Amino acid sequence: MRVQKCKGTCDLSTEQMRRFRRIEDCFRDSCVKWGYQEVRTPTIEYLHLFTSTGTLTPGTLGKVYSFLDWDGWSGERVVLRPEGTIPAVRLYIDELADKKLARLFYVINTFIFEETGKENREKWQCGVELIGADSISADVELITLSLEVLKKLGLEDIELKLSHAGLIRALLTGFGLSPEEQGKIFDRILDGDVAVLTRLKEETPELARLLTPVLDMKGETPGFLRNLKTMFSSSLPEFIPALDNFIGVVDMLTAMGIKYQIDIASGRGFEYYTGMIFQIYSGDAKLGGGGRYDALIPLMGGKKTPASGFALQMNTLMNVIDIPQFSEKQANKILITPDTEKPGAMKSAYSIAESLRGAGFIASIQVDNEDKADFRWVIEVNNASPLFVVQNQSNKRKQPVETIVDIIKLLGGKGGS
Amino acid sequence: MAVRIALPKGKLLNDTAAFLEKAGWQLNDYSQSMRNYRLQSARFPDLLIKVLQEKDIPIQVAIGNYDLGICGLEWIKELTSKYTAAAPVRIRNLGYGKGALYVAASSAAIIPTLENLVQSPDVVRIVSEYPNIAESYALNLRLRRFGVYPVWGAAEAYPPENATLALVAGGVEETTLNNGLKPLKKVLDFSAYLIANRTSWQHKDLSEVMASLENVKLEEKEILPAASTSPIHFVPQEIDKDTVRLALPDGHQQKHTVQLLNKAGIQVDDYPSPTGNRRPKTNLDGVVIKVIRPQDMPLQVANDSFDLAITGIDWVTDHLDAFPSSPVQQLVDLKLGWVKIVAVVGNYVPVNNIYDYQQLCNKNAVSIRVASEYVNIADKYARDNRLGMYRILPTWGATEAFIPEDADLLIENTETGSTIARHNLKIIDTLFESTARLIGNKNKDYSVLKKDRIENIIKLLSKAAEK
Numbered sequence: 001m002r003v004q005k006c007k008g009t010c011d012l013s014t015e016q017m018r019r020f021r022r023i024e025d026c027f028r029d030s031c032v033k034w035g036y037q038e039v040r041t042p043t044i045e046y047l048h049l050f051t052s053t054g055t056l057t058p059g060t061l062g063k064v065y066s067f068l069d070w071d072g073w074s075g076e077r078v079v080l081r082p083e084g085t086i087p088a089v090r091l092y093i094d095e096l097a098d099k100k101l102a103r104l105f106y107v108i109n110t111f112i113f114e115e116t117g118k119e120n121r122e123k124w125q126c127g128v129e130l131i132g133a134d135s136i137s138a139d140v141e142l143i144t145l146s147l148e149v150l151k152k153l154g155l156e157d158i159e160l161k162l163s164h165a166g167l168i169r170a171l172l173t174g175f176g177l178s179p180e181e182q183g184k185i186f187d188r189i190l191d192g193d194v195a196v197l198t199r200l201k202e203e204t205p206e207l208a209r210l211l212t213p214v215l216d217m218k219g220e221t222p223g224f225l226r227n228l229k230t231m232f233s234s235s236l237p238e239f240i241p242a243l244d245n246f247i248g249v250v251d252m253l254t255a256m257g258i259k260y261q262i263d264i265a266s267g268r269g270f271e272y273y274t275g276m277i278f279q280i281y282s283g284d285a286k287l288g289g290g291g292r293y294d295a296l297i298p299l300m301g302g303k304k305t306p307a308s309g310f311a312l313q314m315n316t317l318m319n320v321i322d323i324p325q326f327s328e329k330q331a332n333k334i335l336i337t338p339d340t341e342k343p344g345a346m347k348s349a350y351s352i353a354e355s356l357r358g359a360g361f362i363a364s365i366q367v368d369n370e371d372k373a374d375f376r377w378v379i380e381v382n383n384a385s386p387l388f389v390v391q392n393q394s395n396k397r398k399q400p401v402e403t404i405v406d407i408i409k410l411l412g413g414k415g416g417s
Numbered sequence: 418m419a420v421r422i423a424l425p426k427g428k429l430l431n432d433t434a435a436f437l438e439k440a441g442w443q444l445n446d447y448s449q450s451m452r453n454y455r456l457q458s459a460r461f462p463d464l465l466i467k468v469l470q471e472k473d474i475p476i477q478v479a480i481g482n483y484d485l486g487i488c489g490l491e492w493i494k495e496l497t498s499k500y501t502a503a504a505p506v507r508i509r510n511l512g513y514g515k516g517a518l519y520v521a522a523s524s525a526a527i528i529p530t531l532e533n534l535v536q537s538p539d540v541v542r543i544v545s546e547y548p549n550i551a552e553s554y555a556l557n558l559r560l561r562r563f564g565v566y567p568v569w570g571a572a573e574a575y576p577p578e579n580a581t582l583a584l585v586a587g588g589v590e591e592t593t594l595n596n597g598l599k600p601l602k603k604v605l606d607f608s609a610y611l612i613a614n615r616t617s618w619q620h621k622d623l624s625e626v627m628a629s630l631e632n633v634k635l636e637e638k639e640i641l642p643a644a645s646t647s648p649i650h651f652v653p654q655e656i657d658k659d660t661v662r663l664a665l666p667d668g669h670q671q672k673h674t675v676q677l678l679n680k681a682g683i684q685v686d687d688y689p690s691p692t693g694n695r696r697p698k699t700n701l702d703g704v705v706i707k708v709i710r711p712q713d714m715p716l717q718v719a720n721d722s723f724d725l726a727i728t729g730i731d732w733v734t735d736h737l738d739a740f741p742s743s744p745v746q747q748l749v750d751l752k753l754g755w756v757k758i759v760a761v762v763g764n765y766v767p768v769n770n771i772y773d774y775q776q777l778c779n780k781n782a783v784s785i786r787v788a789s790e791y792v793n794i795a796d797k798y799a800r801d802n803r804l805g806m807y808r809i810l811p812t813w814g815a816t817e818a819f820i821p822e823d824a825d826l827l828i829e830n831t832e833t834g835s836t837i838a839r840h841n842l843k844i845i846d847t848l849f850e851s852t853a854r855l856i857g858n859k860n861k862d863y864s865v866l867k868k869d870r871i872e873n874i875i876k877l878l879s880k881a882a883e884k
Contacts, residue, residue: 003806048562054535058557073719073740075564076540115502 008114008121010315019318020124024107026152027126027312031105034145036128039104041087044069047077050086053299055272063113080111084127085272085293085309086300092131093302101132107314124314125288134294134306136248139276142290142310143253146280149312150287153321159281160260162250165273165291166242167264173238219262222250242275249276272296278310282320288312332411335375337366342383349381352388355404361411377411419463420626421822423478423486424456425471426815429609432513432635433487440633452839454818461626467822470813475612479503482823484617485626487511490607491518491547491586499549505612508627513635514609517589518547519600520554523577525653528599531558534581540564544575545584554584554604566720569712569813571667573598574695578654578662578707579722596695608637654696654705659866661704661874664718664726665697666711666853673753673853674727681881683874703870718858719743724867725874727751731758731791731830731851738793744860748875751882754853756830758794760846761837763820771802771846774826779805788816788824795828798848817842 005011012020028038047066050056065080072078081087088104096102105128114121128145130138143160150158172185185196219225225247232239253260260278275292290310297305325331334356338349349365356363364370372378372393380389386400390410401407424447425433434447443459446452447468456466469477474488475496486505497504520543522528534541541563545551548567555563566575572583573596584604587594594600611630613623656662666674671689678685685706688697695708709717714726715736730747737743760771768774778785784806789795792811799807804826812819816827817840830851831837834844855878863871 048540051556051559051563052538052561054559054561058553058559061556062553068739071740071742073716073736073743074540075542075566075720076562 007117008119010120010122016318019321019323020314022321022323023126023153023312023314023317027107027149028105030145030149030152031128034103034141036103036105039088039091039106040108041081041084041091041106043080043109044078045081045087045090047079049090049300050079050082053086053272053296055296055299056082056086060112065111065113081108082112083110084108084125084311085129086296088127088129088309089131089296089300089302089307092129093297093300096131097302097305099132102129104129104131120315125311126314127309127311128290129307129309131297131307132305133308134292136245136252138306139249139292139308140252140256142308143258143278144256146278146288146290146310146312147258150280153317155282155287155321157282158287160258161263161279161281162246162260163262163264163277163279164242164246164275165277166275167239167246170236170239170242171264220260222247222254224262225250245275272299275308280312285316285320286313287316287320332361332376333374334361334363334377334379334411335366335370335372336363336379336381338381339383344383345381348383348387352379352381352404352407356408356411359408379407418621419465420461420485420621420623421465421467421483422626423467423469423474423483423488425474425488425609426468427471429471429487429489429514430468432638433609436511436513436630436633436635439635440629442629454815460629464626465822467818468815469818470815472813473815475505476503476810477823478505478612478614481614481616484614484621484623486612487609488612489514489516490610491516491550491605493610493612494605494607495547495549498553504615506615506618508611508613508618509630511609511611511630511635512637514607515589515637516586516607517591517603518550518584518586518605518607519591519594519598520602520604521573521576521583521585521594521598521600522581523653524593524597524599526577528601529581531601535559535561537561541582542566542580543582543584544568544572544580546570546572546586547584550604551584566713566716569710571695571709571713574707574709575722578656579717595693652696654707656705659703659864659870661701661725661867661870662723663699663704663706663874664714664723664728665706665708666714666727667695667708668710670711670727670729670754670853677751677753677878677881680884681877683877701870701874703866704874715743715745715856718856719745721858721861724857724861724863724871726856727853728856729754729756729851730849730854731756731794733854733856734849734851735791735793738797744858745856746859747854748857749855749879749882751853751855751878753882755850756832757850758791758828758830758848759834759837759844760798760848761817761820761827761829761842761844762825764841764843765821766843769843769845774845775802775804779803782806784808785825786810786823787826787828788812788819789828790814790816791828794848798828799826 050064051061060082064082066077069078084106088106092102092104107126109122109124111122128142130142147158225243229240229243250260250262272293273291274294277291279289280287288311290308292308294306297303297307336349336353338345340346353363353365376393378391378393386402388401388407389398390401390407391398399410401410430449437444441460445457447456451468454468456468458464458466471488472492474486475493477483478486479496493505493507535558538561541560543551543555543563544566546568548565551565555565566580572585573594576583576598583598585594585598589606591600617623665688675688684700686698687694688708690697697706697708699706711728712732714728715733717723718726719740733745733747736745762774768777785804786808787795787799788810790812792809796809810824816829817836820827820842828848829837837844855875857871
């Protein structure tokens with residue numbers, strides 16, 4: 001019987017790993033240059049890390065990979081981390097809480113059960129957390145950083161969708177629901193059930209007039225939000241602080257020439273968010289998103305600290321980016337074939353391989369009957385003149401060479417290392 | 418292929434038997450005293466009928482070992498609240514066997530409100546025979562921090578001393594539950610259901626069997642959990658730092674235990690209790706007693722719910738195989754309740770020892786199904802003996818009937834081996850012999866007085882065991 005990989009998992013084979021590294025490199029490069037520092041949290045955490053904040057929905061928590069550890073007789077479970085922000089915040093509270101501002105980034109895998117097994121249950125993400133800042137410019141920094149990474153990856157038709165968790169919550173208050181009902185409905189919106197708001201609207205027609213524009217319309221300028229503000233200022237004053245904050249963010253984005261779409265009902269998957277929410281799409285593919293989560297750190301036992309963050313979904317990105325082919329030197333792969341019968345040939349093969357690698361080439365020494373068609377050049381190594389024979393695989397021409405410097409010249413390199 | 422149906426043992430057996438009798442099935446021996454778990458129906462001679470523990474039926478139907486099954490909705494929910502993809506098709510509510518599941522707390526302590534529990538930063542301990550429903554409930558309630566104790570039974574005995582909440586079964590409209598428990602919330606109304614495997618339902622003709630059950634109706638009556646029939650006065654135990662908390666077994670282990678206690682001169686009133694009293698009194702000074710399932714004792718001692726307990730080394734081993742660094746230790750071999758733990762296969766398997774069985778499995782490169790009540794012992798045994806691609810099927814007893822259709826290897830306990838032989842099975846390995854032990858917690862730093870009290874009990878029981 002052939003042993004197969006687990007349902008809902010995927011291998012990252014050679015081509016996928018090239019894409020993976022490309023994304024990681026672009027992401028890391030931008031983050032470092034913007035002053036962010038890398039962290040990595042453990043794969044296993046206590047379940048109560050995620051239940052204790054009361055922010056993840058039961059729908060999400062019902063799909064975490066949880067189990068009793070070998071010392072878990074107390075019945076407290078551990079989990080494979082289902083997301084990245086809560087562990088990063090735990091790390092911040094444990095290690096970095098004395099810093100006024102922490103700019104953190106990470107590349108990690110997360111685990112959530114997915115029923116059909118057709119989607120990945122293990123997903124990789126590039127995450128950023130900006131902890132300690134509650135300014136509109138902090139929110140805008142995250143949006144622009146995420147857009148820079150995507151631009152570096154060559155993605156052009158990017159759609160930026162904005163919403164605001166404070167607005168969604170104020171909206172639910174507007175329906176006159178009890179806090180418990182509000183919580184339940186918020187959970188369902190977060191679990192992706194947008195229809196729940198439409199149903200509510202039908203049940204409370206007097207609010208429908210006010211809420212229809214919020215839920216159904218999509219705006220592309222700050223004017224849209226200002227119109228909403230005028231509409232609500234007398235009827236739903238609890239809307240106003242959230243709206244003002246939202247207007248501040250979009251004003252700044254507009255000033256910077258960044259295009260966006262305001263779509264209030266797009267709240268899915270942002271369980272601990274309190275303020276601005278953004279999501280990034282390329283066509284139907286959601287590439288990532290983030291937002292502000294000012295309540296999370298105090299909920300986890302830390303000091304009252306504002307924070308915001310975002311994550312890019314690497315599995316989706318891997319499918320949509322174009323990556324450059326190998327660089328010319330990488331494409332010019334070289335196979336070195338020493339005559340192992342002859343003394344000294346192997347040593348000289350190692351020596352030339354080292355020089356070629358130093359000059360930026362990919363050089364392999366033959367260990368078995370490798371397929372020479374995989375290589376651009378094949379270099380035979382002898383222990384007498386000619387010391388080397390270089391064969392160009394594309395035209396099969398052979399050329400005798402005596403020195404390493406001459407080989408590198410022949411291959412178009414800059415000379416010996 | 419013949420249609421396969423699983424029928425319940427236990428609390429639903431009598432009503433299910435009456436129901437099928439009304440449906441004209443004419444089963445040969447479906448009763449509490451049946452000798453064989455495979456039944457024959459005169460009306461449907463080709464139907465494959467097996468009797469299983471009710472808890473096992475939703476799982477067995479879900480994985481496709483049976484096309485149809487009859488069991489309570491609470492056990493279907495216990496499966497599907499964790500494994501949503503496993504959901505069997507619910508064909509019909511059969512109406513009988515009604516009851517409800519409640520989240521309950523002890524009325525002897527200050528009853529917490531659910532709102533307070535949600536805000537609580539402390540671990541909320543929930544004890545239940547339905548751990549998946551309990552976990553799902555805790556997540557939906559958004560409890561900040563909780564631990565679910567899965568138990569084999571007697572969940573109602575735990576609050577308030579050993580758990581905050583219990584998720585237990587009771588009648589349909591209960592205001593007070595057994596052992597002084599107060600329902601905080603009804604979680605589920607249940608009754609017996611006819612269920613089908615999803616694939617069988619879509620691809621196999623089950624209509625003849627289903628049609629025979631179509632218009633049959635029993636009088637709708639409640640089945641109360643056995644102990645609930647006699648509500649008893651509940652007095653909470655007074656416990657201070659010097660009090661020794663001792664757990665004694667319920668069920669068939671009680672007889673041996675009473676004899677031993679008598680020999681040791683330890684008097685325990687109302688044990689075994691005809692009214693289901695789980696807190697019997699003793700003449701030992703500074704000792705309180707609770708009666709719980711022996712299977713649950715090692716975990717409870719590890720969690721400091723009890724200082725001492727009397728249970729089989731089989732259950733201690735199962736516990737330590739799951740949690741190797743657990744502080745549970747055995748203190749006295751009480752030399753009673755002797756059984757041996759064995760590996761069992763069908764007589765048709767051409768091997769006589771586990772090594773040959775392993776060779777056979779690896780040669781055939783098949784995945785083998787290991788069924789056992791001792792999940793962790795079975796898992797470790799299969800691992801240690803390199804049984805290749807094996808799967809562990811947790812069961813709740815009556816495992817002998819699993820071979821050959823539903824399992825290939827059993828890890829079972831046996832005294833004489835006669836039940837095994839009667840089911841056309843054979844023993845290929847003895848893992849170890851088990852007797853009852855007094856167990857304790859090796860990590861505890863007790864007060865001098867408490868240490869003395871524990872030493873005294875150890876001395877009394879050691880002497881009695883030697884007699």
